[in-house]
Each structure stands twice: as C-alpha cells, then as structure tokens.
Amino acid sequence: MDLYRSGSSSSCAGKAPDQIDGLLAGAGYRVRSSELRNVAQRLERLETVMVNAPSEISHLADEVVLHNPSDLASWVDSLLSELNQPVPVPDLSDLTYAESLDPTVNTGAWMEHHTAEQHREIPQVLTAVEEDSCIQLVHVLMTCAGSVQRGEFSLARALIDEMQGLLTRVNNRCGIGKVAGYFIDALSRRLFSPQGSGLIGSAYENEILYHHFYEASPYLKFAHFTANQAILEAFDGHDCVHVIDFNLMQGLQWPALIQALALRSGGPPLLRLTGIGPPSSDGRDSLREIGLRLAELAHSVNVQFAFRGVAASRLEDVKPWMLQVGPKEAVAINFIMQLHRLLVSAPTRGSPIEAVLGWIRNLNPKVMIVVEQEANHNQPEFLDRFTEALHYYSTTFDSLETCSTQPDKALAEIYIQREICNIVCCEGLARVERHEPLAKWRSRLRGAGFKPLHLGSNAFKQASMLLTLFSAEGYCVEEDGGCLTLGWHSRPLIAASAWQAIPEPNPPLGLVDPYNNVV
C-alpha cells in the first residue's frame, strides 16, 4: 500500500517523465516516473494473484531470485509471466472480493488521476486497467440485460450501480465506454421509469436531429441517392409521375430528384409529390412549408410540380383515397427507415404491415423503395435484441467517430440514442424501431406479392463515388443480390432495395389497371 501512495503522490508532483522517482529511490528501487503507472498495475495484478492463489506461488518464495532489485518493473513482469497469470476473468465474485479488500480507497484516487492524464495525453490508447474495465462493463451489461429478461429487477438495479462505478474508470468519450454509457442509460430508464416510453421528442426536435444525422454520416445520403436513382430509372418514358414519400421530414431527398428530372432527355415530366408526416403540434403546417420550398425549387428549374401533404400519426392510418392517385400516373413509393414501424402488431389491430402492403400492391407502383437498417432488432427475446443492438450501435458509433463537424456529431449521436432507447426501453405498441435484416424483408415482401428489382450499376457507381467524398476510409458499399448495402468495415448497416408488384390475375373492383382496362 505504501507503494501506491508514493506512486500517486510522485505522479501528482508533475515531474519530468524520465526522471527516476525520488521516493522509491530512497527505498532502493530505480523506477522512472513514466513507468510508475505500469509498475503499479503489475503490482496490483501480482497482489490479486497472491491473495487468490497463495498455493501457486509458494514456490516463488524459494526459487525466485531478484537479480536486479533496482529494476522493479521487469522483475514484476517476470514474476507474472512465470505464473502465467491471464487477464483477470471478469466475474461478479471478483468484483465483490476486490471491494472487500478495499484497495479502492487508494486505487480509486489513483485511477481518477490516471484517467484524467489519459484524457490529456493519448485518448485512444487503452491501458490494461481500462481494457479490463471495458471487458467487465460489457460482461455486466449482458448480465444485467439477462436479469431484466428474467424479471429479477432488484439484481438488475444493483448491476446498474455496479456499471455506473465501472464507467468512471473508462474513457466514456469514445469507443466502448461511450456506447456502454448509452446502453446503461437506456437500461436504467427501463428499470426506474417504466411508465415512460423511452425518449420522445417533439416532431420539430426529431427533424433537427434527423438533419444533423444526415450531415454527419453518409447513411441517409446513400439512402436518398440510391432511391432517387431507382425512381429515375422507373420513371423513364412517363410523362405524369407521382411519388409517395412515407416520411417527408424536410424533404431533403427530393431536390436531387427534381433536378435529375429537369435534366432528363425528353424533358421533365409533371411531378406530383405526396408527403406523409406526423401532424405538427404547434400550429405550424410543416408539411405545407416543405411543399412550398420544393415547389419553389421546381419552379426555378422549370419542372411542373404539385405537392400534397398527408398528416398521419401512424402509418397504418394512411388510406389510399388520401393519396388521390390518378389513373395514368406512374407511381413510386418511398420507405426510408419507415417500413419497420408497421411491424408493431397487437391482437386487436391485425397486421398493419399486411394491410398497407396490400393496398400499395393494388396501386401497382412502378417501383417501391425500401431502405432499412440491417439489424435484427425485432426478436421476441429481450436479451437477443439487446445483444444485437449493442453490436450494431457500437459499429454505428465507431463510424460516427470520423465525423469532425460539431454540432453535427453530437446531435447525430442523440438521434441514434433515441433509437437505442426505443429498442431497449419500450415494449408493445411503443416499440417502433423494429428493424429486421434484408433476408427477412425479402421473404416478407415476396409473400406480400412483390418481386425484387435489381438496382443497376449506376446506383452502385454513384454510391461508391459518394463514399469517396467522405474522408473516412471505413465505409464500404456492397451489392447483395440486386440490393445495395452500406456498411462500416464490412459490417452492413443499412440496406436499400427496390420492388415491384407482381400483377394480380384479378385486380379488385373499382380500380383501373395500368393498361386502362376497367375491371
């Protein structure tokens, strides 16, 4: 214990790192100030071993010869390597045991100073202590999620406290520390305020966060540009076109489409856009404002344009008559990160997704774009969802680290935090972020009467070019059976696909099929 105190006090003195520590020199040990940290860690490990398994090291008392007592660091290293002591296995019993030893009194202060120094000097390098804490953190997170699933809430709450303590030892500004922080926050919301349904913001807040997420990372741009490319190709040769966007937000997708239609050979078509969004609460008509802006842009580039806004708080409330699709129009349906919201099913409401896909199919659109998160967050068991979300959002946060513009990055992280909270905290109707992987969407859409359209090489080239504009090297575009996925370091995070309705042999009464045959 003396060593801890002398170590921490001398590192507090702010000596030059290469100087020999004076206090230890007085005891006969030559240790450089820069190595004090390492020596203390190793001694801590040695102490753990000595306390846990005294029988294993009894031979040390006889056989170990300290050849050079002045070189303390390498002597401890050699001891540890002889013992073949692995990194201490994170285990609950270890935690309680370590606490009972009460080294936290000294090591706590030492660690706080250590992490403060770490922040100043080399934020990305993890010391052995931090790595251990990170591993422990993940382990305790999984244990806590498991106890939540089993309904052992008092244990879960105790584990939350545990994790808050562990969080102080890790760098919570980057890496696993940051992600773990968000997940711990979500779990504690679930445990301590069950009546709340995660983080809900106003529609206005959501729009701001969405916009900053759009700027901070290429995911939404990839979604928009790929969708526009498919829509453009589907509209080739048609003079009246109608786009139905199930989540208008600020309409950032549509300027590029309007411009591309303005420049297409043969001249622009008459473009109708129907934008669906949540009703605005504070008296503004945000849908109409966006429509006016898009109309102004279309007017500047001489594209005939008409806009219609449909306000609906749930997607299944949208009915085909609200869209007023004309008989000779070519229709494109656009679902950017929206279709999974229809997977909420309650016994009283039937299957919203089947209902919506049914009437969309009757519209016989030229193309239906589906862009979804490539993750399996809709599994029935909570622990499975939690594990999957932890991996998925760790990758997402990793990719966001490359963004350097603030406040884009901070607000983009809050945007993702809301998704995390919804997946972890909410159940039933409130849990809307029901992401499913591409394979599941394929079988679901095929079952609903749609066939896949291949996104062509133009879309792939455009996506690749878009990625080279982002300075981060980790993004990758891949083609997966006619669909495009964008991922970070070979983990796909978002998948874009295009679909077309398989013509029914007997269309329902009252509709006109695209060949103008009244049925």
Place this chain on the structure above:
Amino acid sequence: MVQLLEIGLANVELNLVSDKEKRLKFCINDHMDILIEILQRLDGRSLGSAACVCRLWQHITQSDMLWEHLCFHHVSPRLPSGVRPVVAALGGYRRLYMLCLRPVLSRLGLARQLSGGGGHQEVVRRVWTRHLVELSLSLFCVDYYERLGSGGGGGGRVGDASASSLMFLCKPVNV
C-alpha cells in the same frame, strides 16, 4: 548616295520608333475577346487569382460563361443544353465549381492517385465523368434547397446558415 542612305536610315528609325510606340500602346484590356480566350484556358485557382488583378478582370471573371467552360469543357459527350438554365437557377457555374466540383475532383483525384491510377486512368475518367457531373449537380441542388430554407420563409427551422449538407466536402481530407 550618302544622303539617300541617311534618309533611309532616318526612315527606319522613325518606323522603329512608331512600332515601339504601337507596342507600348497595346494593352490587353483593350482586347476583351483575347483576354477572355486566355482566361478560358486557366484552371480554377489561376482564374481566382486573375480575379484579383484589377476591377476589369474581376468583372470579367465573374461572368458565368468562363466558369461553365472550366466546369464542363472536358466532359464528353457534351452535356445537354438544358443544363445551363438549371445551373443558373441553382446559383451559377462559379458557385457550382467552388462548392461541389472542385472538392469532388480533388478528392477523387487523390483517391485515384492513392489507388494507383496507371494506364486506365483516362478510361476511368471518362466513365466516371458522367456520374461525377450528376452527383455534383445533385449535391448542388440540395445545397440550393437548404439555402432556400435557411434564408427565406423557413427561418431558422432547418438550422442556421452554417448547417449545410455540403460541409463534409469542406473538411480536410485524409484519403
């Protein structure tokens, strides 16, 4: 004989003098068509420097025609004629070059250099040019749309003027 020679020499001197005077009186600013022809052949950076020379040059370099030439003269096949009014409506070729084409070209050039361009670079360049043009125009359009929102009736809703989706192009590249 000597007198003739003297008169001849005097004539030559006079001619030389008047040629010199003529040369001194030649000023490029008096020949705008030649000036424009020369400026058309400059790259973007030089064109920017040329704009700082004098007020006349600044006025000329603000003409969008020069920047149109700079943007798209290497594009083949030629862009359809409808591009010009669209670009003009969205803010002009000069803005298109400064905001989109220059950073896009430099990033793609760097990327290609690093991946080892080699002999197929020209083919790659031609094949990519159409996509590059389309992508740049799309990004330009998104920028125009955002400016509509922050400047005009939308007020500060979409975020302040500094929030532009093209900010990622302005960051220093570590390709």
